[in-house]
Each structure stands twice: as structure tokens, then as C-alpha cells.
Amino acid sequence: MSTFSNHNFAGQKVLVRVDFNVPLDEKFNITDDTRMSATIPTIKKILAEGGKVILMSHFGRPKGGPEEKYSLKHLVKHLYKLLNSNDVNSPLGDGGTKVFFADDCIGTQAGITATMLRPGEVLLLENLRFYKEEEAGDEAFAEKLSKLGDVYVNDAFGTAHRAHASTAVIAKFFPADKKMFGLLMESEVLSAEKVLHQAEKPFTAIIGGAKVSDKILIIENLLERATDIIIGGGMAYTFLKARGGKIGASLCEDDRLKTALDILEKAKQKNVSIHLPEDSVIADKFDANANTDIRPSDAVPDGWMGLDIGPKAVGIFSEVIKNSKTILWNGPMGVFEMEKFQNGTKSIALAVADATANGAFSLVGGGDSVAAVNQFNLADKVSYVSTGGGAMLEYFEGKVLPGIAAIKE
Numbered sequence: 001m002s003t004f005s006n007h008n009f010a011g012q013k014v015l016v017r018v019d020f021n022v023p024l025d026e027k028f029n030i031t032d033d034t035r036m037s038a039t040i041p042t043i044k045k046i047l048a049e050g051g052k053v054i055l056m057s058h059f060g061r062p063k064g065g066p067e068e069k070y071s072l073k074h075l076v077k078h079l080y081k082l083l084n085s086n087d088v089n090s091p092l093g094d095g096g097t098k099v100f101f102a103d104d105c106i107g108t109q110a111g112i113t114a115t116m117l118r119p120g121e122v123l124l125l126e127n128l129r130f131y132k133e134e135e136a137g138d139e140a141f142a143e144k145l146s147k148l149g150d151v152y153v154n155d156a157f158g159t160a161h162r163a164h165a166s167t168a169v170i171a172k173f174f175p176a177d178k179k180m181f182g183l184l185m186e187s188e189v190l191s192a193e194k195v196l197h198q199a200e201k202p203f204t205a206i207i208g209g210a211k212v213s214d215k216i217l218i219i220e221n222l223l224e225r226a227t228d229i230i231i232g233g234g235m236a237y238t239f240l241k242a243r244g245g246k247i248g249a250s251l252c253e254d255d256r257l258k259t260a261l262d263i264l265e266k267a268k269q270k271n272v273s274i275h276l277p278e279d280s281v282i283a284d285k286f287d288a289n290a291n292t293d294i295r296p297s298d299a300v301p302d303g304w305m306g307l308d309i310g311p312k313a314v315g316i317f318s319e320v321i322k323n324s325k326t327i328l329w330n331g332p333m334g335v336f337e338m339e340k341f342q343n344g345t346k347s348i349a350l351a352v353a354d355a356t357a358n359g360a361f362s363l364v365g366g367g368d369s370v371a372a373v374n375q376f377n378l379a380d381k382v383s384y385v386s387t388g389g390g391a392m393l394e395y396f397e398g399k400v401l402p403g404i405a406a407i408k409e
């Protein structure tokens, strides 16, 4: 396996798999460009060395053929701006890094444009998912894509858990010294490995969000590694009910009560402390303007529901976090989208930031916890914010991610 940093890209056609699956509004404006901007350092490094960059990505969920609303052409202007950030008002291609667009990801036009690229120029290919062969991991399609570049760089951590043509299968058409992770992928893998395999203890995992069923595998894997597991959010009430608590109308997965008990029992055997919220902010309905109260989490009155962790829970959880050397956070502590129920998530975010300032390594990942640290302006106060939701979750479930394995093979 070659590494990005020791490869010389001068004069080479570098086929880079990126994750440009950004949200757009109805006027095709990008509402959150995190995924695009996260991969810009990789692109700029290749360009600075005199490489030619050919970008490929999926975008949305087209039904296997071209669809205007899922065309990557909507992203060209913004890509140009990101690559020429000193010159944001300049029209496309007028000075700075040139960005071309091919309205197909394979075929004659893509091939010719790729061949005609000059060092320092960028070509964005049309949405890979306009071919159903992409998600099917079709070899012939992967081979066609591979012909566009001399080197393959995978910088799409967000899709690393998919064995698609452009994320995994394509790698077999490049020799070991011509396939590698991009800078984003490299740092995602390094951060995840640090937490999974080199965690300094105490190691606290904070797991929240709505559903136990989504998080069982990650909790089970963390039982082998963490010293403490904090469970908050809607999923905590299934555990509280399993332990005999009264949870009123709080979120509960009755078919997971046994699983919850098994997890609590396993934790005891493995000497892992599981922390459930002592108290909760309860509400008389699921509404931003609901009436609220604070009660022990296992004594929620009928008709009321726990929508955030309470002040005692915040205190206890923060203390555990403060004493940690490694922290992994996935999932909010409450319905942080509503102001009345955001204190728990915000306080935990602050505790993670404090622990980080005191030398802990903290990794935040998974859509909603990332949204939370961004909302509270704390993203630069934690050690690493992962860009991969599903991929990050699967990594921490202990699965081998096809996009990573394909490069390492």
C-alpha cells in the first residue's frame, strides 16, 4: 500500500473518489458543504504537485438513470469557489484552478476530457449512480472507470462501508503503489484506529440517539474496549424499563428489553460501568412548547415522556467525561433540535470539549452528534469530528469496511 504523502503526483491523472453527496435546497444551493470542503486539501495537494484531478462521486438516490435533480453539475460552481477561495467571484474557468465537467462518468467524452486535462486542472464526472452498476459493484463498470486515471485515491470515508464499483471494486485494477487513501480518509482511519486500538484509559463511550436497535452492535463492540459507557437519549428508556423503571410515554423498544438486560449483564461481567441518566427533563407531549418537569428517569408519570437528560445526569455524566483520557461520542442526549430539550446534549458537548482541553482524545461521529457540536460551535474544541455517519458506526461495530480493505489488500 502506497501512502498519499509519499506519492509524487506530478503529471499523473489521479482518479479521486470523493463523497460530494451534499444537501441542496430547491434552487440547487448547497445548504451544508462539509463533505466537499473536507476533501479539498487532498485535491489541492495533488494539484500543487502538478497532478491532474478526476473526481467521481455519487449524489442522492437516482433510480439508476440520469435525473436532472441529481446531476453533479449543480456542484461545479461551488467546487470552483472552494478550489479558488481567494477569487470567489471569478466566473468558471477564468483564472485559478480550472474545473471541467463531463456529463457522463464513463464513455467517450469522459475519456477524452480526462486525457486532455493539463497539470493543475480538475474534471468532475457526472453522478456515478446514474448507472445501477455502481451500487451493484459491477466489475466491468469499475474497470471502465479505472481507465480514466493512472492512480486511484479513495477519499470518500462516508461511503467506505459500501462495496460499490467506485469505492471498492475499482481498486483491483490498480497496482499496490497506485492506490491509496486521500488525506481525509487517512485522518478518519487514524482517528478511528486510535480510539479502537490504542485508547488510553479511562475510555468513555457516549452513546445516544433514538433507537437501541441501531446501536446494539456498537455497544457490544465497545463492551470489549471501553471502561465506561454513557447511555443517553431516547434509547436510555428501553434500558430503564428493562431494569424495572416506570418510563411513562418515553421512547421504548419493547422487543429490545431482553437485549438491554443482556448488555447490562455483560457489562457487569466485563467490569464496564454503564451510566444511565439518573433524572430526565420530561414533557407532557413531543412538542417544542410542551409543559416540562424534572423527574427521576425511572419514575416518569403516565402520559409524560423523557426528552432530555436531567441536571443530576448532566453532573454525573460530566464527571465521568472529565476523568476520561479517550472519548467516543455518537448520538445526542435528548431532542436537541428543540430548545427546551437541548441542555443535556449541550452540557455533554461542553464536558467533552473541557476533557479535550485537558488532554483527552475525543472523537465525535454520527450525523446528529456532529450536528450538535456544530450547533453549539464546539467542533474545533474536540479532537476529531468524523464525516462518516454509517461508515463510522460500522467501523466502531468492528466491521471491515470494503472501501478501506480494498486499498489495504
Ligand code: AMP
Residues within 6 Å of the ligand: 208, 209, 210, 211, 214, 232, 233, 234, 235, 251, 306, 307, 308, 330, 331, 332, 333, 334, 335, 336, 337, 366, 368
Ligand atoms: P439517532 O439517529 O438514532 O442518533 O437519533 C437522533 C435523534 O434522536 C434526534 O433527532 C433526537 O431528537 C432524537 N432523540 C434523542 N433523545 C430523544 C428522546 N429522549 N426522545 C425522543 N427522541 C429523542
